[in-house]
Amino acid sequence: MVIKRYVVVVIATLMVALGIVDGARAAQHDDRDALKGIRTGKAIFDVNTGEPDKLVLYLDVIKETIQGLRKQKVRPDVIIAFRGVSVRLITTSQEDAEQGKREVFEKIRKLIAELKALGVKLEACSIATRLFEVENNTVLPEIKVVGNTFISLIGYQSMGYAVIPIM
Numbered sequence: 001m002v003i004k005r006y007v008v009v010v011i012a013t014l015m016v017a018l019g020i021v022d023g024a025r026a027a028q029h030d031d032r033d034a035l036k037g038i039r040t041g042k043a044i045f046d047v048n049t050g051e052p053d054k055l056v057l058y059l060d061v062i063k064e065t066i067q068g069l070r071k072q073k074v075r076p077d078v079i080i081a082f083r084g085v086s087v088r089l090i091t092t093s094q095e096d097a098e099q100g101k102r103e104v105f106e107k108i109r110k111l112i113a114e115l116k117a118l119g120v121k122l123e124a125c126s127i128a129t130r131l132f133e134v135e136n137n138t139v140l141p142e143i144k145v146v147g148n149t150f151i152s153l154i155g156y157q158s159m160g161y162a163v164i165p166i167m
Contacts, residue, residue, distance in 0.1 A: 030072060041069045042077045042161040046153055049167055050085035052104040058166050059111040066118050079156060080115065081149040083125040085132060090124060093138040109140060116142040125149035 035041075045062055049055055062080065069076040082090055090112065094105045116122060122143040129136050129145060136145045146152055157163050 031068070032072070035069075035072055035074050038074055040077050041074045042156075042159070043164055044079040044081055044153060044156045044161045045164045045166055046149070047080060047082045047086045047166045048084035050088060052089055052101055052108060055086065055089050056104060056107045056111065059108065059115065062120075063111065063115060063118065066115075066120070076119070077161075078115075078119070079121045079123065079152075079161065081123045081125070081146075081152050082143065083128045083149040085128075087124050087128045087132050087134045087139070090140050090143055091134055091138040092140060093135070112140050112142050123149060123152055125152075 043065075045058075047055070047058070049058070062078070066076045066078055089105070089108055094102065112122065122140075123146045124139050124143050125148060126136065126145050127148055128134075129139065139145055153163055
C-alpha cells in the first residue's frame with residue numbers, strides 16, 4: 001500500500017515537472033489583454049430575472065468580478081439596475097415565499113449587503129415596482145428606487161459604462 005502511494009506521488013510529480021499537468025498555470029488565469037491600460041472598470045448590470053436561484057448565482061458572479069478587477073489593479077465602478085420582474089426578489093416583503101425559498105431570499109439579501117459594502121451602486125426601477133405591485137418602501141434599504149432604469153442605462157452607457165444584461 002505504501003509503495004503504491006509512493007508510485008502515485010512520483011508519477012504526479014513527474015507529470016507536473018514535465019508540463020503534462022500544469023496546476024500553477026490553471027490558477028493564473030487573468031484578463032490582462034482586455035484590461036491593458038484600463039484603470040477603472042465601469043459596468044452597469046441590467047438585471048431582469050424573476051428566478052431567485054439565478055439571481056443568487058449572478059450576484060455571486062458580480063461580486064467575484066469586482067474582486068477580480070481589484071486583484072488585477074483595476075478600480076471597479078459598478079452599478080446594478082434591477083428592472084422588470086426582478087424587483088419582486090429585492091424586497092423585505094417575502095411572506096408569501098415558500099419555506100424552501102426563504103433561504104434563497106436570505107442569500108439575496110446578504111449578497112446585496114455585501115455588494116453595497118464593496119461600493120456597488122444599486123438601483124430599482126419605479127416603473128417595474130408599480131407594474132409588479134411592489135411597494136417602494138419594501139425595496140431593500142441598500143437599493144435606491146429611481147424613476148426609470150431604461151433612462152439609467154442610457155445615461156450610464158453615455159458615460160462610458162459597459163451594459164451587461166442579466167436575464
